[in-house]
Amino acid sequence: MTPPPELATGRLRLRPLAPADRAAVVALFADPAMSRYFAADFSDPAQARALVAERLAASPPAGQGHWVIEHAGALIGLASLRPSSVLPGAGAEIGYSVATEHAGTGFATEAVTAVLEHAHDFLGLPAVYALVHEDNAASLAVSARTGFLDVGSREHFGATHRVLIALPPARRGRLHHVELWVPDLARAEQSWGWLLGRLGWREFQRWPAGVSWRSGVTYLVVEQVHAGSEHDRIRSGLNHLALHAGTRAEVDRFAGGGHGWRPLFADRYPHAGGPEHYAAYLENEDGFEVELVATDTP
């Protein structure tokens, strides 16, 4: 079985489930509330161990499978993507659980978003399904927040479950990719790789002269070009790239630069782009400018 790839988000790491996770999964489900809407009671350690064994033995299609959700190095939940035994078609079914002590932090929403992006943008699945017990209000809220549509209900293990479906984002007319020629690939990787990684982009392609990172339907390429062709952002051509960068607090964390970036227009931060516009402007050593715009409400 090929394990699913590791997925990184702003606060979480989703890595493939491993045999060594057994004890932490038993501890995760020790609280009976975690199984309240499941057919089995995983607060029974034997059932939790059986869950891990069943997941480790599964052979899902490439790119699908079972992850543990980690925050600050600790296992705080599980996520999965696998062919559905009850829902038809070529899509996959998602599953997710996050420890009660982390309820209300947005971790579940963040993990589900990462799995959906992986399913739609990397695996190209036509749909992701979720089956959620009709009384599981927290899970229904997560599904609504992450873009699932409620398309009806069905009986499942003797209880009514909502059937939810998440479709891939429309691609037509969206930015496919941007390609930047850079004078020094290692420097570009240091600055662009760090910045894009912080914003949830993932490495997509790599070859001796270049690397690309992808977010959703868009990827950005940096490719080494012969020396003596410096970028000049105030001449004709690319002035800068602007990226959605989360909340104002998240933009604040970028404002000081670092990892090859230095602040631009710092004396007018955060309103250098206008009184209503909250953004950090950075420039890297090779003269490329990036604008990180706060577009999420806290």
Ligand SMILES: CC(C)(COP(=O)(O)OP(=O)(O)OC[C@H]1O[C@@H](n2cnc3c(N)ncnc32)[C@H](O)[C@@H]1OP(=O)(O)O)[C@@H](O)C(=O)NCCC(=O)NCCS
């Ligand atoms: C279902 C489950 C994962 C939902 O967990 P959750 O803590 O409600 O979900 P999140 O971590 O996304 O937190 C969302 C809450 O955090 C708040 N929040 C705080 N910071 C946030 C952030 N940065 N981003 C998003 N939401 C944030 C949200 O406003 C929301 O609160 P609200 O509903 O009062 O508005 C969890 O209850 C669970 O594991 N249950 C047991 C297993 C289970 O039932 N799994 C689902 C099977 S279908």
